[in-house]
Amino acid sequence: MYGAKVRLFAKRDTDNDYVIVVTNNLEQTDAMALYGRRWEIETLFSCFKGRGFNxxxxxxxxxxxxxxxxxxxxxxxxxxxxxxxxxxxxxxxxxxxxxxxxxxxxxxxxxxxxxxxxxxxxxxxxxxxxxxxxxxxxxxxxxxxxx
Structure with missing residues (x-):
């Protein structure tokens, strides 16, 4: 992709929409699990910033x-x-x-x-x-x- 080697992961969510994760870590075997953990952290910081704690x-x-x-x-x-x-x-x-x-x-x-x-x-x-x-x-x- 744009001259860089990347690995693409995709799956359908519960609404039958695609969730697509792209990584430049070519050894990564389960980017979806890693993304899931990262998403939990993003949700936490979202709450810290504007959904309650400001x-x-x-x-x-x-x-x-x-x-x-x-x-x-x-x-x-x-x-x-x-x-x-x-x-x-x-x-x-x-x-x-x-x-x-x-x-x-x-x-x-x-x-x-x-x-x-x-x-x-x-x-x-x-x-x-x-x-x-x-x-x-x-x-x-x-x-x-x-x-």
Missing amino acids: LEDTHLTQLDRVSKLVAICALAFCWSYRIGIKAVQQYPKRQKLKKHGRPQQSLFAIGLDILIDGLRAYFFAGNRRVFEILVSYLSLKPRPLRL
């Missing part, structure tokens, strides 16, 4: 502070994602589908909304029970959500 709005430049903020955001992402998974398992109607069949909100967004509402209930109304349930999602055995 990390760039902090304008931090000191490396140690940026590092700590990214670590906190990663924890909050995992926390939100885990809450979102449980919320959809317990309350399937929580994840509304658009006309094309894809969810209106991601599991992360659902969990983040619940986490924000729960933290507000704790800090502004003193609802300790909600906070305890949310904190349990940082452990191996979380308590059932009560939405």
